[in-house]
Amino acid sequence: MTLMPSRGQLARPAPEVIAELFAREGVRRIYTVPGDMAYGLLRAFAAAGLDVFSVRSQATAVFASAGDNYSEGRLASAVLITRGPALANALAALSSVVAHGVPMVLLSPCESLTDMQSGAFQGSMHLALEAGSPCDVLRFEDPDSAGGRLASLLADTAKPDRRSAVVLLERRLLGSLMVAPDIQPPRLSRRPDLAALQTAAEMLNAAKNPIIVVGHRARWSASFETLATFARRLNAPLCPTGLSIGFGGTRLPSLGQDEVHRELSGADAVLLVGASLDWTLRSGIAVPNEAKVISLREEGEPGFESRRGDIVLSGEIGQTLDALCGMFDTRAGLSPRPEGRGRLPAPPPPTLFARIADRLADDFPTETALVLDGSNGLIHAARRIIPDADWARITPGISGHLGAGIGHALGAAASGRYRRVILLTGDFSLGLALADLESLVRYDAPVTVLVNNNRGLASESNQLAGADRRIADYTPATDHARIMRGFGGVGHRIDSLDGWAAIRDRVVQGRGPCLVDISEHADTPE
Structure with a gap:
C-alpha cells in the first residue's frame, strides 16, 4: 500500500518530513555513527524531538537499537549509517538481529544507481542481505512517492508484520522537497484459521501432560494475561527456552532452566509459542516422539526445529494465542500439576x-x-x-x-x-x-x-x-x-x-x- 501526500500540506525539506514520519510512528531514538550525508538527517531527527546516540562502531549502533526495541517490545528506535563499508559493517550485525525476530529499520544515505555505475565514492558497493531474510532492502529516490512508501514501511515494521527493512535514501531525495502523507488507520492482522485452531484445541484437550513453551518471539504480541489464563485452564506449566529464560520475571513464573528438559520429556502435547528457532528446540531435545507439537509462529517465519509441528498456526502470535485460549474452560477432573521441584543439586561453580x-x-x-x-x-x-x-x-x-x-x-x-x-x-x-x-x-x-x-x-x-x-x-x-x-x-x-x-x-x-x-x-x- 502506498499512501498519497496530504492535500493542502506544504512541501518541506525531505529530512524534516522523514524525521516527522518516524516520530509519528512512535520512534523516539536514533543510533548512529555519523558521517558524510548523514548530518542533515541527524539535525532533523533532533529537531523532531528524537534523542540521537552517536557510538563508535556500526555494529554497536545496530545492537543498541535492537536492545532498545526489545526492551520496549516495539519499534522504539532506528539506525542511521552512512554508505559504503560503514553500511557493510552494519549489515553483518543486522542479519543477526533480524533473525532473532527484533523489528528494525536501518537508514543509509546513498548515491544513485547511475552514479554507482560511474564509480561514485563509496557508492559502487552492491549490498543485499541473503535471499529469504526477514528484511527488505528498499531504495527511495522519488520525492513524490517517498513519503507514502516510508509511512507504509514504518507501519508494517511496527505492526502487524514486524517486517524489518534497510532503507537506502538517494542523495537527490535528501536535497529535495517532500509532503508528509495523511495518517492512515492501522492495518489489521490476518485472522487465524478456525479449522486448524479447533484441531489444535482438540489435541491439547486430549493431552494428560501438556506443556506451554514460550520462546523469544512471543515478546512482541503474546500477553501475560493470556499465557497465565491458558496455563491455568490447561493445567500446564510454562516453560522457557534458552533464549527466553525468566521471560515473565516475578510477574509470571516459569520453570527454571535446570527443569526444562526433564519436564519436556514427560509431555504428551507441546504448545510452542514463538519458539520455533530457539536453541533448545532445534534438535527436538527432550520432546518425546509420540508427543503432539503445535507451533504458533509469525507469518513467514521459518521453522528450523527438527520436530516440525503437527499443526502450524501462522499469524500474529498474540492474536492466535488469544483465539486458542478462548476455546478452553478450565479442564474438569484434573488434579493440580506438582510444583516445580526446585534447583537440582550441583557442584560449586568452577570459576x-x-x-x-x-x-x-x-x-x-x-x-x-x-x-x-x-x-x-x-x-x-x-x-x-x-x-x-x-x-x-x-x-x-x-x-x-x-x-x-x-x-x-x-x-x-x-x-x-x-x-x-x-x-x-x-x-x-x-x-x-x-x-x-x-x-x-x-x-x-x-x-x-x-x-x-x-x-x-x-x-x-x-x-x-x-x-x-x-x-x-x-x-x-x-x-x-x-x-x-x-x-x-x-x-x-x-x-x-x-x-x-x-x-x-x-x-x-x-x-x-x-x-x-x-x-x-x-x-x-x-
Missing part, C-alpha cells in the same frame, strides 16, 4: 566469574536488566539470574553474535525501562566492541559491565593441541578496568570473592557506568 554470577542470582537488584555476551560457559553460569521485570534478559541471539553486549546494554538503558543494566561479558566478546566503553561514559549510561577476564578464548584453547598459544590466549596483563578509567569511567579489578563483596553495592546500586574486571589468572598483576 570466580561463575561464582559471582551465582551470587548475583540470589540477590539480583530490582528494576534491572541483564545482558549476556559470551560463549556457552558464560551463558550457563548466568542461567539462574532472573530479573524481576519481564523480558529483561537479552542474549547474543540465535546466531550467537558475540560483541553485541555493549550495544544491547546501551539500548536497554536508553529505553528508560530499567533503573540499571548489568552486562556479563567475556573478554573476547568485550574486545569486539571495546571502543564503545567510551560511549557508555559519554552518555552516562547506568550500565555495570562484569568482564570474565580468563585470558581470551579459554573455552576453545584446548582445541589448539600444541599450536602457538597466542592464537587463543591474551596477555594476563590485560586490565579492562584501567581501559575504562582511561575513557573517564569507573573501573575495578578483582581476583577473589572478598574483592567482589567489597565493591558489590557500589557497582550494582551506583549511578553512571562502571566496569569490573574479574581476573581468573593466578598471576594477576598488582
